[in-house]
Amino acid sequence: MEKEQLNGLNAIELKGINKSFGSVVANKNIDLTVRKGEILALLGENGSGKTTLMNMLSGIYRPDSGSVFVYGQEVHIYTPQDALNLGIGMIHQHYKLVDNLSAAENIVLGTKTKKQSMSQLAKNIEQLSLHFGLNIDPNKKIYDMSVSEKQTVEIVKVLYRGAKILVLDEPTAVLTPQESKKLFAIITKMKEEGNSIIIITHKLNEVMEVSDRVSVLRKGECVATVETKKSSAEQLTELMVGRAVDLSIERPETFKSDPVLEIVRLGVRNDEGVEMLKDVNFDLRSGEILGVAGVAGSGQKELCEALAGLQKVEKGAILYYKENIVGRTPDEIIRLGISMSFVPEDRLGMGLVASMGMTDNMLLKTYKQSRGGFVKRSPARLKAKALIERLDIITPGTETPVSKLSGGNVQKVLLGREIESQPNVLITAYPVRGLDINSAYTIYDLLNEQKMKGVAILFIGEDLDVLLELCDRIMVLYDGQVQDILQADQVTKEQIGLLMTGQKPRELKEVR
């Protein structure tokens, strides 16, 4: 009865939505519809306003103006509870779970249903998850869960609260290709049951694979809504960026010498005493890009920091031109010419000083080299100016705090400074994270340029497509161990995905 009444109506209709934060316009006059029983992809570059728009739908922000219709009724959503009452559930990029509670406890947390026994609750949850093909252990604690398990809990959580409209914010960012496939199967099943799903993403292949329609946001405006089938990756990119973009990444051939860096049986424990790297062996040659693939937290951070002398090494050796650098201070390692451009999740947390301008950031690793007790700013200012020219960095000036620059420009400042020091080894972790397509390709070009100069590059990446195209070899980390090191042109994304989840290379061969 209810269903019939709802038929023919759009699940969600947004009309003329505006939202600004101070002087920044995040959403400008956005119209958007989501039909019943469809998957709508919300595509756009970082900072195009996708998440802001969805946060208004889920009651985290309120629009400055515009109207929201849910199943044909105009509504005002002021709190996440309002959104849930309307059947809208959002799964945020950063999960909102209580670590030391179980899955079941997290799922009921904050609901106002009648008290029920834990076993009854567990049964209900299992029934619900089974229905959608979700696999979940209600009694497992969140801290024992993998990223994909946590995501499943988030999904069950909103379903349990009766959500019929699901918003997923970058759901595959932390998943392996296999886990992503599974997630897509689940949301397809939900769609078939008449639910509506909005998936926020900037990955084109996912859009093509799973969505029915695509709405493209650019600079806070909805520039187009198209049927996925009638579109193409090229067309979508053009809509997203605003002009045609060549999506292929070069992999220039270079002469590869003897190893510059040899890592022998490296073992590292973190501050809590957990073994983060176990018996890691590999080498790095000049003129090559060695990619590192792995699920987040597989030891990438520890590897980078160990190489730069920031992390205490427990076992093994790091040989730089046959000389062991384990136990050297970062200062000594910098002077050896091992330049590390490490970009952690919070970009300005380590490589740059957020409140300082470009000039002062140029000085960060070299200020000690000048004589006397005073900092020599004028050469650094010249260097900053040269960098602005060469890398097209957009900034009001050399003294503007780098925190005011866009993500892409911050990245250029960081990488530019490292390259300026003419390193032999360049270690870069997630250098294109959060960047728009253009900036990302500038960074790839810069890395290739260094590679052709004979620099040995370690590239910690997350997008497997990029790793496969850019790198010469790919090393797969799993649980702090090297699974395998493969020639990038002789391996598929799926094979790497399997290695990332812990399957042994031998097993892989048998599968093949």
Place this chain on the structure above:
Amino acid sequence: MLKSRRIKGEPLFKIQRIEEESPTKSFIVRVLAVLAALTAGGFFLSLLGHNPLVIYQAMFKGSFGSVMSTQGTVKIVVPLVINALAVSLAFKMRFWNIGTEGQMIVGAIAASYFALFKGNWPHFLLISTMALVSIIAGGLYGLIPAYFKARFSTNETLLTLMANYIALYAVQYLKEGPWKDPGAKGFPQIARFAQNARLSMPLGVHFGWIIALLAVPLVYIYLRYSKQGYEIAVVGESEKTATYAGMSVPKVIMRTMFLSGGLAGLAGMLQASGADRTLTDTVAGGVGFTAIIVAWLANLNPAAVLLVSFLFALLEKGGGYIQSMFKISASAADVLQGIILFFVLAFEFFLRYRIIINKKGD
């Protein structure tokens, strides 16, 4: 059917963070703050039956009206400026040193030892020694919390605060015990310093004002242009970045705190030898805490520290003056100071946040 929910009770206003306010607007807000403070204080004074304009005029006259009153004001400014500079050094590194009070006292104790027991040394040698030991003592006293922070990441706020009381009680112990003046007829106090141990008085105020005036540009240059100052800024922003850049974070923390404590210690020596001419347990008398407010209001900028210190001294000196002139009780004068200070501090809110009134209706 799903029902739409309409919530009527939207809040009347919302508060938004401002990234950075333009210098002109900051200036206007600060002027408005002072005006609002004076208006509110005026209400209070009217309630007491006084004409606020007369009182304010008197406060100004009491602090800058004559050579003597100006000298008195400068005497208040000296320890305030030096302590606020000490606070700025540490705060720039985001090391919350709220212990300059204690570091000042320890510096005064060390200097007093020489003043009391080596009073026969030649004046110049004695004063130089006193200055040197006060810096070292204050510095070492500041080094203790720095060491524990660098080594065991203890909470420096707690440690520096507690250290204040240790220093304070140490003076009381000395006053009633080993350093008790036998000539004071059993009254617990420390003897007055010998003439050699007293600071000279150029232009009628003890020598400390020259030190304070020199310290302002020195600290400014140190923070802005020296390598060590650069390291302080980087460590303050992010210890991870500092480590990444090859700096030794513990070394920077300890060195800076030695300097911060040393400056405060020197202020203690100047106060004891220049102003008090003896060691009392009020040698710091809360200056270390006022200095924190001064440093914050000055935005850790040494030049602004000087200006703000004068404003504080005006409040204090003027407050004292109106007590005797208009028979306003000491506590009422304190309330007036409190009101004015409250408004000035509260207006800082408007530099960081903006209030947006929600329009009626949807």
